[in-house]
Amino acid sequence: MDPIVIVGGDAAGMSAASKFKREAPDRDVVVFERGEWVSYGACGLPYYVKGDVEELDDLVSLSAAEFEERGIDLRTGHEVVAIDTDERTVRVVGPDGEFTQSYEDLLVATGARALEPPVAGTDLDGVFTLHDMDAAARIRAYLGLDAPPVDDGAGESAGFDDVSEVDAVAVVGGGYVGVEMAEAFAEHGITVHLFEMLPHTLRPFGAEAAAVVEEHLEDEGVRLHLNTAVEELAGTESVTAVVTEDGEVPVDAALLGAGVAPNAELAERAGIELGPTGAVATDEFGRTSADHVYAAGDVAEARNVVTDEPDYVPLALTANRAGRAIGATLAGEPTRTGGIAGTAALKAFDLEVARTGLVDEDAAREAGFDPVSVTVTTGSRAHYYPGSREIQITAVGDAESGRLLGASMVGREGVAKRIDTVATALHAGFTAEDVSMLDLSYAPPFSPVWDPVLTAAKVLDGKLAD
Amino acid sequence: MDPIVIVGGDAAGMSAASKFKREAPDRDVVVFERGEWVSYGACGLPYYVKGDVEELDDLVSLSAAEFEERGIDLRTGHEVVAIDTDERTVRVVGPDGEFTQSYEDLLVATGARALEPPVAGTDLDGVFTLHDMDAAARIRAYLGLDAPPVDDGAGESAGFDDVSEVDAVAVVGGGYVGVEMAEAFAEHGITVHLFEMLPHTLRPFGAEAAAVVEEHLEDEGVRLHLNTAVEELAGTESVTAVVTEDGEVPVDAALLGAGVAPNAELAERAGIELGPTGAVATDEFGRTSADHVYAAGDVAEARNVVTDEPDYVPLALTANRAGRAIGATLAGEPTRTGGIAGTAALKAFDLEVARTGLVDEDAAREAGFDPVSVTVTTGSRAHYYPGSREIQITAVGDAESGRLLGASMVGREGVAKRIDTVATALHAGFTAEDVSMLDLSYAPPFSPVWDPVLTAAKVLDGKLAD
CATH class of the missing domain: 3.30.390.30 (FAD/NAD-linked reductase, C-terminal dimerisation domain)
Incomplete structure (x- = not known):
């Protein structure tokens, strides 16, 4: 029998691989991950930049080596570039060239990517998104920060003597990542300008909660620019200012937190149906429109328990849970991926x-x-x-x-x-x-x-x- | 129309009176409370002894005067000694003598009392239960403590310079009150001996949780005597030792935390049915077996949502909720008192x-x-x-x-x-x-x-x- 093939080695993919291998130890499972990191806690990245988390490795739940010990054939640096749902094969580009892999069942767990706002200057030095481990490392390096200090064990950040080389940073977009990163930057004594084109930050949390957060952000020294669309990131080599209709705000760096979009193109090119949200449509078992093809995690929709409609809320638990359920289903025990309520929590300084x-x-x-x-x-x-x-x-x-x-x-x-x-x-x-x-x-x-x-x-x- | 009459002016009774008067402002409601305190947070008493709460008055939600302002005819110092369910009257003993009061509807909210363990010496000086405001005041006085210091606003007890005149205290019974009072006594530098006849403290929480608490209590210096029945409280005028089969433990004071029993005798004497737990049986609207008579709070049973059977778990929310529901029902809007799950939480030092x-x-x-x-x-x-x-x-x-x-x-x-x-x-x-x-x-x-x-x-x- 052909192996189970999983595209993407983060929460959904590795949860599925682990569960499958545990329930069906005699079967083969191959995971293709185009990057080098697997199974890491992306939600911890702001705390790495902040310095609460010492090493990027600390964010990794299980290393590639540990997955291999579990008998999972994990291929990092391998990108799946095409799916043939009739032939039940995927086309893979790896370090040693391109090849075709057959699958018995396929799980598309290609995740999401950080959106860049449609403004000029996002390719300047000093402009970042925060959607993977390497990005977080690049941000710390740009700020001129050493590795975070060892935690003092008291549950508090030990504080930094090494103040950033950056004086002012623009956070473009007041979503989760924007607010968390504002806290991370402020920890290093950096002046934070937070730009949000809507009247309030944290849209999914509603205006009432956002208003309380905004007052607190200002108390913590964050300069809020609400109702303010960023028109351009200005600079020659590196970013030096944010341009809005109100004028220019000088900054030394910028973090773009404009939300995420599902990496659904691979599935779409293979003729797999996307749902109304633009993510891959799935049924209650995570099955897509193509036979033997499943999708889970930040690339997939899930059923909202309030509306009973497909919804797209790319969060960690949903990915882990759907991955685990699909792993069980593929191993012979049909398991529902479960509905979502869009439940989320956030730390915003002391709130x-x-x-x-x-x-x-x-x-x-x-x-x-x-x-x-x-x-x-x-x-x-x-x-x-x-x-x-x-x-x-x-x-x-x-x-x-x-x-x-x-x-x-x-x-x-x-x-x-x-x-x-x-x-x-x-x-x-x-x-x-x-x-x-x-x-x-x-x-x-x-x-x-x-x-x-x-x-x-x-x-x-x-x-x-x- | 005769007034609504409520027997007992604590959580259930005053919640009912307030809700009733709000919904039916033109009707009369009379509350008879045999003590002087009304509507106080008994759950806060350990924190008054500990010193986290400055004044007994702080535990009062609304004062007698405030209830009177709401138009409630509140008679403290009035004890209802008999109910005639045929005549729809209660017999009341007040400071000015005895009288009969007619009711349209009656709510029995007589609460519960602290049980005393069946051992000799419970009438010695220095032996306390903690079931009302005055008891808490007497304990602090016996410990020789001044009024608690003003809280420093940081959410922590400000600490005491005035150390207790009592060196060692026995806490007899390892339930909620026993564990909370152990913390309160320890705060004043008093050595605490906690006696529990069962193998574990905190029976409702189960052995697994209790074991963790017990380890923590010992870390905090509490001397645990598990599987140890107290045979006698020894002393001539005041308590000087706890006698168990293992010998005598010298103490200067003792706190009895042997649980509570519903004050159901008044209802029982009136021919109102008690349930299997010994508390007053009620239906989903809080009605007793007698027409026009309701019961709520620590004197009454409630329906357990897991077993769907009557249960007796005398806790504050249940009392408040049932009182409020009955107040609404009596005002013309039939409202269920709601089921209980026996949900409870407890602080035990740092746990x-x-x-x-x-x-x-x-x-x-x-x-x-x-x-x-x-x-x-x-x-x-x-x-x-x-x-x-x-x-x-x-x-x-x-x-x-x-x-x-x-x-x-x-x-x-x-x-x-x-x-x-x-x-x-x-x-x-x-x-x-x-x-x-x-x-x-x-x-x-x-x-x-x-x-x-x-x-x-x-x-x-x-x-x-x-």
């Missing part, structure tokens, strides 16, 4: 920000709901317990069904994982009233008697009933 | 401990399940992110249905509210597999890619499938 489901009313309307939203602010602890901080929750519900559709939260503590309560409720299809009746934990150091989620659900339920 | 549902396999078997449990230890953050701490989760599932039945957790961070994900899943009736497929949040500072809950569910699902 935690989180979201799940449908947060934006317009998006909810497009999905056929009649959205109502409330924003409430409560404490993170009992009112009398020292150190309580505000937690702001925006909750969105459907006036017709009473269903909870989504929520965002922001605060200094107790936010990032509290969103999971809401995410679980979304998976369950709970109404706002159902959520308001959940038996959640209470102890004075950790929550008010009515957890903020309960309070938000209660207020939302009241408004939905109006 | 967070939490539980929900059925954690004990024996209890699960009694409820008709075929329990299987797993214990897994994972990290609280991404493996490469500084400061990650271990989180240990024990998850219990039903081999027949695959359902998740409950879980306990313990760790230094991210535990107390992470249990809410499991609690929500229990409300939804999810299987272990369902839980393993939840889209939970991930960001390196807050979680591994696979949240500990997902990992535990995945391992449990694997074992259930065996």
Whole structure:
């Protein structure tokens, strides 16, 4: 029997390979990865630049050697350039030339790439995206930073004596990566200019949460340029300024965080259907439109549990989970890849920000709901317990069904994982009233008697009933 | 129309009164409270003794005066001594004598009381329970402590210069209160001897979590006496020693934490049915067996969402929620009091401990399940992110249905509210597999890619499938 072939050696691909080999140790699995790094935590890259993570290698879950020990035929530096779904072969370009590989089943796990905004100057020196390990290393080198210091074990960055050679950096795009990188740059004493063409940063988290983050970013010294489209990155060899309609802002470096796009071209060229989002369409088992071809991770769509429609939210857990499920399916145990709620969390300096489901009313309307939203602010602890901080929750519900559709939260503590309560409720299809009746934990150091989620659900339920 | 009458002015009673008056401002509501304090956070008492909370008044949510401003006829110092469910009257003993009060509807919210273990010497000076505000004040006075210092605002106890006049204290009973009070006493430099007749403390949390807590208690200097029944509290006027079969342990004070019992006698004498747990039986709206009589809070049963049977778990949220629901029902909007999962969290020095549902396999078997449990230890953050701490989760599932039945957790961070994900899943009736497929949040500072809950569910699902 031909081997299982996997295109892409990151979260989805390596999860599938590992699960498959564990369940079907006598079968062969070949992974082609065009780069050199495999199975690394891209979400940790900002913390490598910041200095909280000492070595790029620390971000690697398992090394290439460890995967080989598991019996996985892992070929780094090998790019799959074509798929023939009739012949069930892939065409591969490797260091020793081009060759054809047959497959029994194929998994397309080609991931996503950082988008570059359509402005001049993105090819100047000192202009970066942050979508792979090498990019992070190049950024640190450009900043003139040594390897990060050894962590002091206290859970805090040990701080830097070596201040960056760069005085000011532009972060273009106020998404996750932009906000995380603003924190990373600021750690080195660099003045950060954050440019966002929309009225708010962190679009998936909604305006209410974003407004709190923005105030905090400014408190931390980040210069915010909202409603500001970058027209050009100026410079001769290296970037020296960001040009907007408001004028020029001098900078020594720029980080482009304009979002990501699925690397779906390989699949598309092979006649595999893409979905409405532009990512590869998959069914509940991760199967594509082509027989014996699966897709998972940042290249693929997944089913949104709120809308029950295909969605594209390229995040690490989705990739790992879908990869693992497909590995099990290919080994003979059909396993669903699972739905997504678009749950995400983010650290923004001292704030935690989180979201799940449908947060934006317009998006909810497009999905056929009649959205109502409330924003409430409560404490993170009992009112009398020292150190309580505000937690702001925006909750969105459907006036017709009473269903909870989504929520965002922001605060200094107790936010990032509290969103999971809401995410679980979304998976369950709970109404706002159902959520308001959940038996959640209470102890004075950790929550008010009515957890903020309960309070938000209660207020939302009241408004939905109006 | 006769007024709504409420017996008991704490969480359940005052929540009901407030909600009722808000929804039916033209109706009368009378609350009889035999003590002087109303609507206070009993869960904060250990932190008052510890010194984290400055004044007893800080524990009060709303003062008697504030309730009166809301139009609630609140009579402190008034004890209801009899209910006549035929005549729809209560007999009340107040400071000005005894009288009869008619009711349209009655809410019994008489709470619970601290149990005293059946040993000699519990009436000695220096022997305390911690079930109300005055008890907490008496403990601080006996310890010779001034009022707690003003919090320094940094979320930490400011520490005490005034060391207790008491050198050693016995905590009899290793439940919530016992463990929280051990921390409170230790804060003042008092040697704490914790006596537990069972092999482990914190029975509702299960042996696996308790073992971790016990190791931590010992690290913090608490002397643990497990498997040790206290036979007598010795002393002439005041307590001077705890007598066990292993001999005498000299102490200067003792705190009895032997659990609580519902104050159900008033209802029972009126012919109102008690349930299998000994608390007042209620239906889904909080109605008792007597027409026009409701019960809520620590005196009443609630429906367990896992077993679908009556259960008695006297906790603050349940009381608040049921009170509020009954207030709405009495005002004309029938509202269910909601089920409980027995969700609870606890701070034990530097540890967070939490539980929900059925954690004990024996209890699960009694409820008709075929329990299987797993214990897994994972990290609280991404493996490469500084400061990650271990989180240990024990998850219990039903081999027949695959359902998740409950879980306990313990760790230094991210535990107390992470249990809410499991609690929500229990409300939804999810299987272990369902839980393993939840889209939970991930960001390196807050979680591994696979949240500990997902990992535990995945391992449990694997074992259930065996």
